C-alpha cells in the first residue's frame with residue numbers, strides 16, 4: 494500500500510522546482526495529480542514524465558492569481574470526485590527593496606503569492622467539506638518568519654502563515670488539516686534567478702551559504718518529503734503548524 498493511494502492531489506506551480514518534485518514524489522506514492530501552472534510546456538512535460546512510469550497526472554493551465562482560472566481548475570478535481578489534498582505552492586520572487594517596489598510589483602506579488610492561496614483554499618474547502626476530510630499544505634518561506642531583502646515578498650509569505658492558522662482553526666471541525674512549510678533557500682529555478690539578479694552568483698552564493706549551518710542549500714525533494722509527511726496519515730494530529738525546512742537558517 495502506497496502512502497497516497499488513490500488520493501486526488503492538486504498542486505499549483507507544478508511545472509518547476511518544488512512543485513515538480515512534489516508531483517513526482519506524490520505520484521510515486523499512488524496519488525492522482527491535478528497539476529496547475531501558468532507554464533504550459535513545463536506542466537505538460539511533468540505530466541508526461543509521471544505517465545511514463547504509470548502514474549496519474551492531469552495538467553490544467555492556470556494563472557493562480559486569476560479567480561476564474563482557479564474555479565476552472567477545481568472543476569478538474571470535482572470530476573475526479575473532489576480534492577483530498579491541496580498543495581498551494583505556486584509563487585514568484587519579488588527581489589526588490591521597499592524603495593524600489595512599485596504599486597504594480599506589490600499587486601503582482603500579493604496576487605500570485607497570497608491571493609492565490611486564499612482562493613484555492615476557498616474552492617478546496619467546499620469539496621473537502623463534502624468529503625468530510627481534507628489536507629491543505631501552503632508553501633510559505635523563511636521570509637515570512639524573519640527579515641528578508643524583499644519586504645513585499647515577506648509580507649505575502651507572512652500572510653500565508655496567518656491564513657494557515659486561521660483556516661486550521663476554522664475548519665478543524667470538518668477534519669480539514671491546514672499546515673504550512675517555510676523553506677529556506679532551495680536549489681530551484683527561482684533561487685537561480687534571485688542569485689543572478691544580485692550580481693556575481695558565486696559571491697552571492699558563498700555569502701548566503703554562511704547563514705546555513707548545514708553548509709548547503711536544500712533540494713526540492715527535501716521540501717516534497719515534508720509535504721508528503723503533512724499529506725499522509727502520519728500527521729493526522731498536525732494542524733495549524735509552521736514547519737521550517739531550512740538547513741538551520743532560522744536557528745542562527
Ligand SMILES: NC(=O)c1ccc[n+]([C@@H]2O[C@H](COP(=O)([O-])OP(=O)(O)OC[C@H]3O[C@@H](n4cnc5c(N)ncnc54)[C@H](O)[C@@H]3O)[C@@H](O)[C@H]2O)c1
Nearest residue numbers: 506508509510511530531556557584634678679681682683
Ligand atoms: N526556492 C527557494 O529558495 C524557495 C524558498 C522559500 C520558499 N519558496 C517558495 O516555494 C514555492 C515554489 O518555489 P520554487 O523555488 O519551486 O519556484 P520556481 O520558480 O522554480 O517554480 C514556481 C512555479 O510556479 C509557477 N507560477 C508562477 N506564477 C504562477 C501563476 N501566476 N500561476 C500559476 N503558476 C505560476 C511557475 O511557472 C513555476 O513553474 C514558491 O511559493 C516560493 O515562494 C521557494
